[in-house]
Amino acid sequence: MTKSLLLRKAHRYLGLFIGIQFLGWTISGLYFSWNNIDNVHGDHLRKPARYLAGGVEVVPPSAAIRNLAATQAVDSLHSVQLISLLGKPVYQLQYFSGHVGEGMHLHVHHALADATTGALLPALNEAQAVAVARENLVAGAKVASVQYLASTDPKHEYREKPLPAWAVSFSEPACTAYVSAELGTLQAVRHDQWRAFDFLWMFHTMDYATKDNFNNVLLKIFSLAGLVTVVSGFALFIVSSRTLKRITRWG
Structure with a gap:
């Protein structure tokens, strides 16, 4: 079997193997580039954010933290944030409870507290x-x-x-x-625009389990196969090009 024929067969079967996935990458890429990402996230469906008045009267966050510690096992605090909940000032408390191994925390726990009294909600x-x-x-x-x-x-x-x-x-x-x-x-x-984006994102990442893992084995295999396909195409052009053969002969 000649070198040209071997390259032609390799290129053909590699193209057939990854062609559907390449089509998926292209279609999903077109969808991503032609859609406004803010609309995909649903920003156009949201009202402008509401904030508390500058003169709002609240108790110190420590009051809410004390009440939380009295009822929950608080190992350490993640964050304390003052938010507006239905027009009222509320402390949003995020904290860790317990350890795993050497200082590795369990998942973050959440709690709400009335920012005017410190009472838990x-x-x-x-x-x-x-x-x-x-x-x-x-x-x-x-x-x-x-x-x-x-x-x-x-x-x-x-x-x-x-x-x-x-x-x-x-x-x-x-x-x-x-x-x-x-x-x-x-x-x-x-909404539907986001759901279409999410479905095509799954094809783009080739993570059919969680949709968001860019380091999965399937994606790595197809990426390498795609690279080999492109390289074999260039090699096929070189070995089968009459113009290059003439240049080589004259040289």
Whole structure:
């Protein structure tokens, strides 16, 4: 078998093997480049953020921290933030409870406290979650359904975000707002444009389990196969080009 024929066969079968994935990469790349990422994130469905008045009167965060430590095993604090929850000043407390190994913390825990008294607040109920979602979305939003999420699978559109959460679905605009029950804030807005982006992102990363892992073995294999295909194409051109053969002969 000649060198040219061997390269031609290798190029053909490699192209057939990775062609569908290359098509997926191209289509997804086109979708990404032709869509505004802010719209994909649902920013156009959100109202401008509301802030507390500069003269708001609050107790020191230490009051809330003391109340938290009296009821929970607080190993260390992650953060304390003053937020507006349905127009009222509230401390958002994030903390660690317990260790794993040498100083490695367990997951972050969350709590809310009234910033005017320091008293701890319960996690948001359904009515409060709907109110938070309405407060953050464009005017006239119509609620279609509400679901409480204690857990999600790796492919869920609300993944790697604080749980538990309330999924508040709207019929107009057609979207789902995810509100953290323990943080009291809107965490994400999902709609059809984002879902199409997420589906194509899965093809782009070739991570069909969690969608976000760029270091998976399948992607590495196809990337190398793509490189070999391109190199074999250049090599095939070189060995089969009549012009190059003439130049070589004359040289």
